[in-house]
Amino acid sequence: MSKKIVVIGTGYVGLPLAIMLARSGYEVVGVDIQENIVKAINEGVLHLAEDKMKQIFQEPEVRKNLRAQKTPCEADVFIISVPTPLEETKRVADLTQVIAGMESILPFLRKGNLVIVESTVPPLTCRHLVAPMIAKTGLEVGKDIYLCHCPERILPGEVFHEIVHNDRIIGGLDGKAAEMAREIYGSFVKGKLYLTDDVTAELAKLMENTYRDVNIALANEFAAVAEGLGVDILKAIELANKHPRVKILKPGIGTGGHCIPVDSWFIKEVDPVNSRVIYMARMVNDEVPGRIAGKIRRAVKDIKSPKIVTLGATYKPDTYDTRSSPALKIIDLLRQDGYDVKAYDPVVDGYQYTSIEEAAKGADCLVLLVEHQVVKEEFARRENEIKKAMRHPLVLRFYPEP
Ligand SMILES: NC(=O)c1ccc[n+]([C@@H]2O[C@H](COP(=O)([O-])OP(=O)(O)OC[C@H]3O[C@@H](n4cnc5c(N)ncnc54)[C@H](O)[C@@H]3O)[C@@H](O)[C@H]2O)c1
Known part of the structure; x- marks a missing residue:
């Protein structure tokens, strides 16, 4: 060639x-x-x-x-x-x-x-x-x-x-x-390579990530409603998904990465009038880290000067990418409020630890923000020892896979 x-x-x-x-x-x-x-x-x-x-x-x-x-x-x-x-x-x-x-x-x-x-x-x-x-x-x-x-x-x-x-x-x-x-x-x-015109290609690319964003927002909104009702959201989703044409995504701690929180804005930019659902979904997803930070605050409210340890800094599990990570937003929000937060992530440079047990030593609250496979496995294997190493055995997980 x-x-x-x-x-x-x-x-x-x-x-x-x-x-x-x-x-x-x-x-x-x-x-x-x-x-x-x-x-x-x-x-x-x-x-x-x-x-x-x-x-x-x-x-x-x-x-x-x-x-x-x-x-x-x-x-x-x-x-x-x-x-x-x-x-x-x-x-x-x-x-x-x-x-x-x-x-x-x-x-x-x-x-x-x-x-x-x-x-x-x-x-x-x-x-x-x-x-x-x-x-x-x-x-x-x-x-x-x-x-x-x-x-x-x-x-x-x-x-x-x-x-x-x-x-x-x-x-x-x-x-x-x-x-x-x-x-x-x-x-x-x-x-396969699909040939089309430039504008269709530009819009199709944005639609892919917007589709994800809107569906994630729906799951996050369902989670907030379920919480208010005292309903286990994962159980409710599991049951709703028994419908042959329903596939609700799992809620999370917010959207991140280089694409999902960004691309839907590019559609709104060219047609704001017809982007109402898209816009609301963005708003909903942007609010999630604040809601999660609120849950952590409530969980430690009775502990004096709580030491919080978080696991996971990436925008989703099993990636090393921390761009626009909701986990980092949550950590920032807590630190802005004066909480003592130590943040770890086994796959991100600068956040690594020797073991979860070591990272959680003396902590009052361990928060599993991003459950990489290695984190899940280590936590499952050593849960008792990890809790024993903590000052208070308080562990928070958000919508973990069963
Ligand atoms: N990262 C992803 O997963 C992903 C997936 C799909 C689409 N995209 C899109 O691809 C595009 C690139 O994203 P990325 O993740 O590769 O970004 P990146 O930041 O990883 O890399 C972009 C590179 O471009 C360089 N650069 C900037 N201006 C330049 C210039 N004038 N001349 C030469 N180099 C220049 C930067 O120094 C940087 O190294 C973006 O539009 C992004 O939305 C990214």
Whole structure:
């Protein structure tokens, strides 16, 4: 394969993509503004905690075909995979980094190039923001330059499996752009590739995470109602789910990560009138950490100067990703209230412990915020010893699996 591909932004999404493309035989240049990331890639060090990806990164073909640098260069294909965070005051997409990434490639665009936006963006971004930027160079989108939105669905911790096996949506501004992108992704994706237009692809990606967000909100709202009624929510959900067409999710301590708490805002941004359920779901999920912190406060109210120990700092179990973690929000809320909180997580650097027993020694309350499999197993094995090590044997768990 003789094509050269430049990947702008080599983080959770861009670097695994760059590695897979290099493995497929493309010449790949990963571009990142962070010097340490560029250096790590060129030294063959993967800065993501993905074991399988680490192995693949060491394959000779990958090391030969992938290099990194701080600025772009000429190529056949440019892929934008930079962050698209939420602008917190207006609750709209902050596209500053997409604009900067696009601006950086404009001087290198040549007739026949394909530009792919992988970053999650609000509907119409490719048409109304990216295409006009390209047009300013004098090159015509659809004639000289081909443009696509190909959203990503990978789950941190499972990146290798998911990047290969997930189905993907390829949204071209025209059919030729989509066909060109199909060839690129087809080189390593074993899932199905669905070709569509750019706006449908942009909306479909946001709908996926919004669907999760709304359904999680419903479960969280049911949990609050059940609590008021003194009903065991897990039992009620189990019974409701006996209905052949009902599948209520489990409530939790709030939503987090890079996508779920963010993406539904991008739909509301383009159509606030028709986003009422979406908006309310966001509100409901954002309130959950405060509710959980309240439960912890109530549980320790009779203990003088309680020492609280929490387990779990990630946004959900069995990932190392702490971005927008509701567990961290809960810890912060308690600390703001003056509580003595020691936070641990066996899979997150800086939060590790030698054993739960050791972490919980002398504590008045142990809170299992995020139940990673290793935490569940250790807790089940050593529950008695852990409680014995505590000053008060008070353990709080939120909706644990039976
Ligand atoms: N992480 C996920 O699980 C996931 C899943 C699906 C979609 N997404 C989407 O993918 C996009 C990228 O997310 P991510 O998790 O990879 O982010 P990330 O923060 O892990 O990585 C982005 C990288 O882009 C670099 N960067 C920023 N501006 C740049 C520029 N102008 N030029 C070159 N490099 C630049 C940053 O230094 C960083 O290393 C976002 O839109 C996100 O919503 C992420």
